[in-house]
Amino acid sequence: xxxxxxxxxxxxxKLAVNDLTFSVSPGEVLGFLGANGAGKSTTMRMIAGxxxxxxxxxxxxxxxxxxxxxxxxxxxxxxxxGAPSYGEMTVGEFLDFVADIRGLTGVRRRERRGIVIERLAxxxxxxxxxxxxxxxxxxxxxxxxxxxxDPQVLILDEPTDGLDPNQKHxxxxxxxxxxxxxxxxxxxxxxxxxxxxxxxxIIIADGRIVADETPSALESRSRYHHAVSLRFERPEQLAxxxxxxxxxxxxxxxxxxxxxxxxxxxxxxxxxALPGVSAIIVKHDWQxxxxxxxxxxxxxxxxxxxxxxxxxxxxxxxxx
Amino acid sequence: xxVFRRELRSYxxxxxxxxxxxxxxxxxSVFTFQLxxxxxxxxADLQPFFRWHPWLYLVLIPAISMRLWAxxxxxxxxxxxxxxPITLWQAVVGKFLAAWCFAGVALLLTFPVWATINYxxxxxxxxxxxxxxxSFLMAxxxxxxxxxxxxxxxxxxxxxxxxxxVGFIFLLAxxxxxxxxxxxxxxxxxxxxxxxLSFFTHFEAISxxxxxxxxxxxxxxxxxxxxxxxALVLDMKKAE
Numbered sequence: 001x002x003x004x005x006x007x008x009x010x011x012x013x014k015l016a017v018n019d020l021t022f023s024v025s026p027g028e029v030l031g032f033l034g035a036n037g038a039g040k041s042t043t044m045r046m047i048a049g050x051x052x053x054x055x056x057x058x059x060x061x062x063x064x065x066x067x068x069x070x071x072x073x074x075x076x077x078x079x080x081x082g083a084p085s086y087g088e089m090t091v092g093e094f095l096d097f098v099a100d101i102r103g104l105t106g107v108r109r110r111e112r113r114g115i116v117i118e119r120l121a122x123x124x125x126x127x128x129x130x131x132x133x134x135x136x137x138x139x140x141x142x143x144x145x146x147x148x149x150d151p152q153v154l155i156l157d158e159p160t161d162g163l164d165p166n167q168k169h170x171x172x173x174x175x176x177x178x179x180x181x182x183x184x185x186x187x188x189x190x191x192x193x194x195x196x197x198x199x200x201x202i203i204i205a206d207g208r209i210v211a212d213e214t215p216s217a218l219e220s221r222s223r224y225h226h227a228v229s230l231r232f233e234r235p236e237q238l239a240x241x242x243x244x245x246x247x248x249x250x251x252x253x254x255x256x257x258x259x260x261x262x263x264x265x266x267x268x269x270x271x272x273a274l275p276g277v278s279a280i281i282v283k284h285d286w287q288x289x290x291x292x293x294x295x296x297x298x299x300x301x302x303x304x305x306x307x308x309x310x311x312x313x314x315x316x317x318x319x320x
Numbered sequence: 321x322x323v324f325r326r327e328l329r330s331y332x333x334x335x336x337x338x339x340x341x342x343x344x345x346x347x348x349s350v351f352t353f354q355l356x357x358x359x360x361x362x363x364a365d366l367q368p369f370f371r372w373h374p375w376l377y378l379v380l381i382p383a384i385s386m387r388l389w390a391x392x393x394x395x396x397x398x399x400x401x402x403x404x405p406i407t408l409w410q411a412v413v414g415k416f417l418a419a420w421c422f423a424g425v426a427l428l429l430t431f432p433v434w435a436t437i438n439y440x441x442x443x444x445x446x447x448x449x450x451x452x453x454x455s456f457l458m459a460x461x462x463x464x465x466x467x468x469x470x471x472x473x474x475x476x477x478x479x480x481x482x483x484x485x486v487g488f489i490f491l492l493a494x495x496x497x498x499x500x501x502x503x504x505x506x507x508x509x510x511x512x513x514x515x516x517l518s519f520f521t522h523f524e525a526i527s528x529x530x531x532x533x534x535x536x537x538x539x540x541x542x543x544x545x546x547x548x549x550x551a552l553v554l555d556m557k558k559a560e
Binding site for chain 2: 050084086088101102
């Protein structure tokens with residue numbers, strides 16, 4: 001369980017994190033989204049106890065991070081941004097060091113060490129010095145140290161940044177596995193990740209929460225929610241379809257992607273474009289090689305949520 | 321302690337440790353036998369050996385201390401260390417003790433000098449032991465200064481230079497030349513105050529073979545002061 005209350009962080013004049021209040025419960029995978037510099041890492045660092053808040057409080061597993069830092073840190077695993085570690089140590093030594101600090105001993109220690117090495121496929125590099133490892137392996141070493149004590153709370157700051165698609169997939173699978181009985185907070189700016197791993201997403205812009213919903217609720221905010229996109233093989237059908245679909249009352253706009261020969265019927269708010277569009281196709285008996293109903297585009301929601309706030313921020317800035 | 325063990329091991333994981341020890345031993349011998357004229361003096365003591373220690377430490381100790389925090393800052397591992405379930409004090413003290421222990425190893429490896437003098441004559445081994453203790457305490461003093469300055473920067477070169485500079489001031493404060501110079505301007509009590517702040521004054525006292533509680537308290541206080549300063553510096557600017 002993580003709770004933050006009116007959490008703020010000020011760096012000089014700049015308010016990096018502004019009055020964040022939220023709580024996360026076990027079983028949730030919270031995606032923490034925001035543009036670069038929006039305050040994601042600062043928030044993660046305050047939760048992990050690395051940066052002291054300027055105002056407000058954080059409790060992790062019931063322990064206040066400032067008043068009982070050791071207890072709070074004990075129940076939490078943290079992967080800092082960029083997965084730093086001690087470059088001159090071997091992977092094995094590094095894991096032993098973290099296990100020692102985490103107070104793991106005896107059978108349980110051997111067991112946990114084995115589990116994380118297996119889970120993150122570290123056995124081929126266990127004797128290798130960390131600074132000679134590839135980026136992907138280093139990230140996995142960082143993840144291994146974060147989960148070695150089987151923490152109740154896991155904080156991962158951009159865990160898939162810089163990994164190749166296969167490694168990304170592996171890390172996401174790992175997060176999904178871990179999340180069954182744990183609480184995971186993942187910061188990312190990769191939106192596809194939100195869909196794949198998160199049960200809930202918080203979007204922050206300029207240090208404030210601008211959205212706090214499930215990924216599908218976020219998608220439904222998109223103007224493409226329940227939009228229909230389709231392709232035609234014959235150009236004359238396309239021209240006619242474009243005209244007829246645009247005439248439908250529930251469609252607000254038809255977009256045309258020339259490169260892909262794709263039409264997208266954007267519905268009016270709260271409407272679904274599919275029934276009207278499919279009626280037109282059936283009427284003409286057209287062969288449509290591809291047609292699908294969109295659930296919404298997260299990148300578009302993300303942009304619309306993070307950019308207007310930015311703009312007003314700038315205006316305020318020039319006034320003062 | 322876990323931090324202590326990791327830190328100490330990391331010294332020996334890099335060539336730095338061996339380079340340091342070799343340079344320390346070579347310089348110590350050169351100073352002792354060539355400049356100090358240990359053999360020519362015809363006296364069975366190690367004064368020529370210990371006399372150079374403050375100067376050796378001035379240059380060499382910052383080489384040990386510079387990496388203590390600057391490297392952690394630079395690689396970002398400080399974020400990892402500070403989010404593990406240990407207190408700031410445990411981290412500071414663990415690192416300090418590791419560096420001190422390392423300096424102690426280098427110091428112990430000068431034993432051939434001691435063996436030589438014992439072979440050639442009958443020195444006062446009690447006094448030599450006291451001088452070793454004084455030297456070790458002084459190394460701790462230099463280290464604690466260097467550690468604090470290392471915590472203030474992510475650049476090891478800056479950490480080295482500032483540590484040598486502050487160490488130099490601490491050392492210089494006890495030299496007759498400097499003291500004579502300020503004596504004309506300041507009241508005697510202040511001059512004594514400055515002299516009593518110097519590593520040199522206290523090291524000299526111990527290396528003559530007299531272990532005075534005041535000298536021990538002095539080094540303990542210096543180390544305590546700089547370690548506290550380290551913790552404060554870290555707490556203030558951890559994330560920068």
